[in-house]
Amino acid sequence: MAATMIDSVIYGSLWGGREVRQLFEEIPRTRAWLEIIAVLAEVEAEFDLIPADAARQIAQVCRALQPDAAFLDEVRAGREASGHSTQGLIRAVQQRLAPAAAQWVYTGATVQDVTDTWLMLALRAARQAMQADLAATDATLVALARRHRDTLMAGRTHGQHGLPITLGFKFATWLAELRRHRRRFDEIGARMDVVQLCGGVGSLSSLGPRALALQQRFAERLGLRTPDISWTSSRDVLAEWCALLALACGTADRIGHEVYNLQRSEIGELREGSAPGTVGSITMPHKRNPEIGEHLGSLARLVRGLGGSMLESLAHDHERDGRSWKTEWVAVPEATLLAARAIELLREMLAAIEVDAPRMRANLASGGGFVLSEAIMMALAPRLGRDAAHRLLYDVAARARGAGLGLIEAVRAEPAISAALGPAELDALLDYASHTGQCAALVDRIVGEAP
Secondary structure, eight states, rough: SSSGGGGTTTTGTTTTHHHHHHHHHHHHHHHHHHHHHHHHHHHHHHSSSHHHHHHHHHHHHHHHOOOHHHHHHHHHHHHHHHHTTTHHHHHHHTTTTTHHHTTTTTTTTTHHHHHHHHHHHHHHHHHHHHHHHHHHHHHHHHHHHHHHOOOOOEEETTEEEEEEEEEEHHHHHHHHHHHHHHHHHHHTTTSSSSOOOSSSSSSSSGGGGHHHHHHHHHHHHHOOOSSSSSSSSHHHHHHHHHHHHHHHHHHHHHHHHHHHHHHTTTTTTTEEOOTOOSOOOOOOOOEEEEEHHHHHHHHHHHHHHHHHHHHTOOOOTTTOOOHHHHHHHHHHHHHHHHHHHHHHHHHHHHHEEEHHHOOOOOHHHHTTTTTGHHHHHHHHHHHHHHHHHHHHHHHHHHHHHHHHHOHHHHTTTHHHHHSSSOHHHHHHOOOGGGGGGTTHHHHHHHHOOOO
């Protein structure tokens, strides 16, 4: 049975993207390692490093093997007996070969050559899945920003009403941030998707006089690129990958937390969609909890922690360091699974988001017009001076709050303001829709940009 939530039959779907999970499960991973060993043998035979007949047998056995429970138990026993990470797998393959062929399994390669190469293949597939989810979220946010381009709501700073904005503007800020992450995912591909076939210390010394050409052929067969130089102890790209996952999850958390806050009963402006049968609380039947928004926060915290572990692992001793490298065996797959789930959940949440525009307008008005203070101050500034206008509005707002009045009522009763602004001019200033600044233009700019 599973020992952790991430592998739980019941709860595992909360902690790993459905498509990405399959990349890291033990049976697909072992099958992928066997395929890498098969390709390695075939390529080494092409370069006369091992006998062609041995390569054919190795490739045939590796591809015919079914890594079922019995085979995995055999590999586990071999690993425990040898104390070596992949000796159990090598022995299991060798035992299915004639001695003449068995001696050539894994020739010239190290554990890292196989595991790092597999990891690049797995992370490429994971990255493509995340990019597909981000593209779908992009399309959703474009539609939401357009639909709510002019939907009035209160812009808030420090948890308080600040100035009027539009909901479309808020959606566009999310869209712009996610698009930056989409570009980062594209850019990091240029530093990933490379094989690791460099031998014991990275010098390719065991791969013959044509080692670089052999490495190139190995990469081509697997659909990867060759590295500029060995990266057995240079793990900056994997740390960058986890940092990117942390950034993307941070944005998902920011959006989820915003929905969480705007779904509060006393605010009620946005709500997560709720499918029939969804239960918010066992004891309070009326509850509709922001489950996704909360869970995005949990996922983001875990990914940030794993990203920190990867930064700790950048320091390697000499040409290989098992302490740092094996930290990645846990940190990178888990961070990738968690981030993939966060990106999936963000897509699902935004696709079903519910907007209460009348409640937004009501909440804006319930603030007593204090969000109009900037507009009134700016109108008074040419007549009274900017600092004097600020002091006047500050005093009027303070007196209004003390008397339990709204700012609009207090402004109309203030002689210094009435003397400077005529009734028609003041009426125009008190229209919330007139004070959203460039929100609409900024929405148009972001929506009109290429992703």
